[in-house]
Amino acid sequence: MLVLGIETSCDETSAALVVDGKMILSSIIATQLDLLKKYGGVVPEIAARRHTELIGYVIKEALDTAGKTLDDIEAVAVTSKQGLIGCLLVGVAAAKSISYSKQVPLIGVHHIEGHIFANRLSHPDLPLPHVCLTVSGGHTMLLYVPEDCRYELLGTTLDDAAGEAFDKIAKFLGLDFPGGPVVDKLSRQGNRKAYDFPRPMTRAKTLDFSFSGLKTSVINMFKDRVARNEALPLADIAASFQEAVVDVLVSKTMRAAGERGVTAVSVTGGVSANSRLRHVFAETCKQKKIDVFFPDLSLCTDNAAMIAAAGYARMKLGEVSGLSLNVFPNVPLEG
């Protein structure tokens, strides 16, 4: 089954054609990086305007790249849950127009479920059950996944998302946007043991996360050094901060895997592209004899291929949305 995926929940306008939730024929992503750099983050109204300008081109490009037309499409999957409301709306308006005119099913997808399915695109044989850590600029969640599209929430962030902490620290240190890749790159030149930043919530009984205290700790340390006219080794600060985030994410995920007795861990979302996170997970899982899976780098950040894959899975379960599909900026992941 050929599914057209559409994703416009934040700052990427994306469309993709995916066969049977497995084979990507095309995946087009128009980023708004120029706008992010200009405004230091996502401005909802500006992002929504850009989506409206680009949506038609991106869909056409996805069709042309795959050598298909809209007559070949058998379903349309679109991110309708979780994101900026004005941005989600553009994708859903486009998706329902195609669904209506071509008389094909429409499936509204939760953005986070899309990220979870990014790993299925990269690893079709990803074992079930598994524990999934999905972590980006907008969310940080630990899930137990017993079967497709069924989720038990084990832990979530109580304040900032991990990716958000990367962005804010990068901005504070005067680095480029988005913060994740920049901190990752800079950290390779730094000493990750230079500063002993706190590992919030690692001793808590729950599997929840918190990153705002860590962020404040980095900022306070930085300000103290400025006040004392001390040198500011940015690479060391970045590396030590990153190590603290990685430690928390890995230790909580391993605890969840142990408690649930699974032999596979899936790590997804924008932060799963972080090279140190990948390295530490690989080392730790090897010791514990657990298989760890990461998506291809191209599928870590927001993309429509993962939405098409998740939509296909929901459709197989008989879950199809009507043409009155609406957008929901903030709703829990169902399943």
Next chain:
Amino acid sequence: MIVLGLDTSHYTNAVGVVEGDKVLADFTYEAKTDSLEQIVANIESTLQSAGLTLKDVEGIGVGLGPGSWTGIRVGVTVGKILAFSAGKPVAGVPTLEALAYAARNESPLICAVIGAGTGDAVYAALYRPENGAVGRISEYYVGDVKGLTALLTGPAVLAGNGSQAYAGLIKQETGMNIKAVEALPGGASVACLASRRLERGEKDDVLSLTPLYLKESTAKAFVNKYKSNHA
């Protein structure tokens, strides 16, 4: 030529269908927060009441705004992607033009006006009826209601949603007496104006069609102001 017209700029889903100048169906559905939810159902029931389906439609007209920013994104995205998907030509119609068209028999000079959401700010433009449609004869105006008086010469009438209140404000502030006609942008008005354009071969590019905001987002305006102050 059978043309479907949409305008979602005014917290309504206005949907109409025309054949040339003949109105086959014209409905204005209230859509305060459910414009996106209802738009396809509204299109379907409008076509149905004219005994048509989407297949019978030969062109699509879209109200481009100005108006509710979220509203016009729903209308413009649905209009252009429906046109792209169904392989029909599309023509964008400024919502101010659709308002002036609705009042074309009231006066030889029409000032179409739309509330701009903040305080007494409005979007406006001056139109003259010509050849059964209307032609714009001023620049687009974005500013307070009082400033409209510079546009209003001779026998101009105000046309728009809330135009009576705007006329009252102008009278209060400047003493000027202006006739006002209440009007909402209708789907059939948009369809008629689009139909004329499409008949003349003036279709818009289906992929690049974008709303007519007439105002920058607050963030962009802020950054531009900051830059000009620090230039």
